[in-house]
Amino acid sequence: MENPFPRSTSVADRIRLLMNVVGQNDVLAIIMNADPDAMASAMALKRIFWRRVRKINIYHTNIIKRDDNLAMINLLKLDQRHIRKMNPEEVTKFALVDSQPSHGELLSKYEYDIVIDHHPFIAQSKAMFMDIKEEYGATSTILTEYLRAAGIKPSPRLATALFYGIKTDTDNFTRESTQNDINAFRYLFQFVNTNNIKKIESSELTRKTLESYKKAMGNCIFIKDRVFIPMGVVDNPDTLVMIADFFIKMADVTWSVAAGISGKKLIIIFRNAGFRYDAGKLANRLFGEYGSAGGHKSAARAEVPLANLEKDVPDGVDFAQFIIAKLRSI
Template sequence: MAPGTTVKQEKPILMDHPFPKSTSSIEKCKRLFETVSPEDTLAILINADPDAIASALALTRLLWRRIKRTLVFHVNIIKRADNLAMIKLLKIQQQHIRKLNPAEITRWALVDSQPSHHELLSKYKYDIIIDHHPFVSSTSAQFLDVKEDYGANSTIMTEYLRATKVKPSPRLATALFYGIKTDTDNFVRPSIQSDINAFRYLYPFANLNLIKKIESSEMTRQTLAGFRAAMENLTFLKDKAFIHMGRVNDPDILVIIADFFLKMVEATWCIVSGVYGQKLIVIFRNAGFRLNAGSTAQSLFGQWGSAGGHTSTARAEIPLQEIESDVKESDLREWILEKLKTI
């Protein structure tokens, strides 16, 4: 090579479709390891819930000693008592994304989500994306594994660990076990045999006493106040329980209430809405055999914001400015009710 000649670095090849189902976990892990180098500092971004937290922990373990450093950042403010208990009891190391310095990062990863799922996630180009939600056509990365039929992202990560013969520590196994447990709602939500296999594999390694403690940490005085307001605002449309909470200080209360009120024998649907900041958030839970929560959320609210999910769980987030010409904030309850009547 002549003096002064610069070597042109090849542009990374991006995957614009996930791995085919026939691709083994061993082959995927080989590709995963080829995506990083020993000098890399990796940022793992998550929308923190138990499944995402566990997935980030597993990816950190998989890449241990293969890269220089791993940092985990969450885009949401974590307020749910059980999630905070999980982080405290399992000593999870993560930071809010406001502390992220992009100049320090050489590789980017996203687990249990896709860039379009959150405006803060959409700001970055990812080298690694591992998810189990419905594939969004705009999603691309050097390593792209999206398994829509899986009940939990933690199942995918457990399969990677097994493929690379990495025995999970009790801490990691407990996190993954709880991630599968919560995202499948104890296998009440749609899941497949792979979820069951991962759950059974992790069982001997997991600390079940910690699981019990985390699960018993769900209620706070603020949560109970939310339940009182929900009782006062509960409306039934045949088998659909609907609750509009108005303005809320924490959007997670909408999820907690939706999960709880679906337990009523009269309800096969529970829809809970509220305004957080400048967004209308609508949570869907479906326990029936008819219709799909994700497609229902998309058809009702997709034209104004992000909406979608799984068969039994879904979410819509609508900027208020997108609907201000159609409805006042004080009339949101009636506006949503009219739309629910079309289900």
Template sequence: MSNSIRTASQKSRYESLLQAVSTTDILAICIVADPDAIASALALKRLFWRKVKKIIICRVNAIKRSDNLAMLRYLHIAIPYIKQIDTTQVTNWAIVDSQPHHHKSLSNIEFSILIDHHPPSPVLTVPFMDIREEYGATSSIMVEYLRAADINPSAKLATALFYGIKTDTDNFARSSIAADIKAFHYLYPHVNRNIIKKIESSEINKKNVADFRKAFDALQFVGDTVYIHMGMVNDSDSLVIIADFFLKMVEATWCMVSGIYGQKVIIIIRNAGFRLDAGKVASRLFGKLGSAGGHKSAARAEIPVSVFISEIGDLSKVSDFMKDKIKKR
């Protein structure tokens, strides 16, 4: 966040945000779709309602998790791929809950607006940029903008934001601050809690039963860490679902799940302990081989297969490599 925005009141932040668009703009809000990003995009769209000519929300990733698909279905949300929209008509771009370096499809877009809670890239140059990495969810930041604009969220928007905060903070088990709780409390009276229940009960489906079977067979303990190597996977989100699930084991303080997706070795890390930071652990263990980072309780690393093979050995060594890294944690 720039110094001027960091020190500004929320009301002046909102006024600065409005200066980033014009009434003739066709605004595209681009996201790496997950519940927090989807909700934040809906909130930004509401903030700019009748303030620009047209607003489009688009995504750069596939949505495959059954709970995320349930969110779209129950809240009647449609978010097309970026390739499905006519980008030649777009005059202004915004991004929420992500940054250009997070996805290759974002890297060539010139954004005017960026609102996020992930650690910032040191090379970001966006005219309006509000990054608050201490927040547990971007949805919490967007609630503050709505309140500064004196906008009461509809049941649909409130439910989306509420669920965005729930998922990104893992019901406040992950890093969060008082502002997240305040936003959550503010939204509560407006939320359709029956829809929340339906979405949350949609995590497991017939397609990922085989993944769970494989995970149970591959499960190993290295100290207080559950480690599972899933081998080749068709969907990297399956690694996230497995990591979240197996952290629930009584004996586990950490869970690390690895898998090979496309041309990358992907490592998902979850931490329920007090002492270490998952993001810092990911950076220390894997940062020299690829991209790695995250929050105190959740992190991710991606190592190009070519780098792994040249530096470590063939892909049959992933499991041994991981167990050695876990011991050095």
């Protein structure tokens, strides 16, 4: 199918069609870019196909370094591995959760049988089964609805993962969300291990993250109601996410933009607390010609190969000045 389901398609119909995509002799690879929502969604999809396929493995394309994400993996005993450990020749069916193929170079290498996501639909996305609900706050909500439609009661471990996935991706329902997200959140609560939620959330702040915040406070640049935080070279792009999330909490800030270089890419994270602009559309307008850029109204991301900036950012010119010039045009 080349387009997501029409709104009129019931969850019961979707889960029935999903079950028909794989068979008992299939080896299913569930691929994701690991964050709480993606990891929970992959875990739920694996549970849905439990005992229905020959083998299921979960693979992540990114290197996981955030302490809260590592705590989630350890506390909930998530069984997943890096995609470089996957042998594609052994896989008969591919699934992608919380992303679409064009969201990353590693993601685009495979032809997917299943795509389930809540990010804005990209026309090039194709799969035998594709459910993209861009109005939802989290992919975990979609998978929770699938579980309920299939009559599967989530274990405390799975419920805790899905609950935390919704909690983080909606930023405690301060970002775009729907009644469906709230309903899923309330349903999961009865099964959740709240002590594990507390432990995961308390793992976010470490000495290393404090050093990042200290650097950000020294580097931040204010442009009217916008704050730009250039972080230079970063070990982990997730650092930029934490920094952008931190600065958007300021009372007089409508836009928080954190940027840094990771590997051979310039990563730019957008957070928007206002109603006038759409962060995803703005990210695409400012940086779409250079690389991948997009997201939701209040949260977006751009990933630009440095080689694509050679014309506009010649040697000797700071990337920060290039981004500032873009931000002044808002």
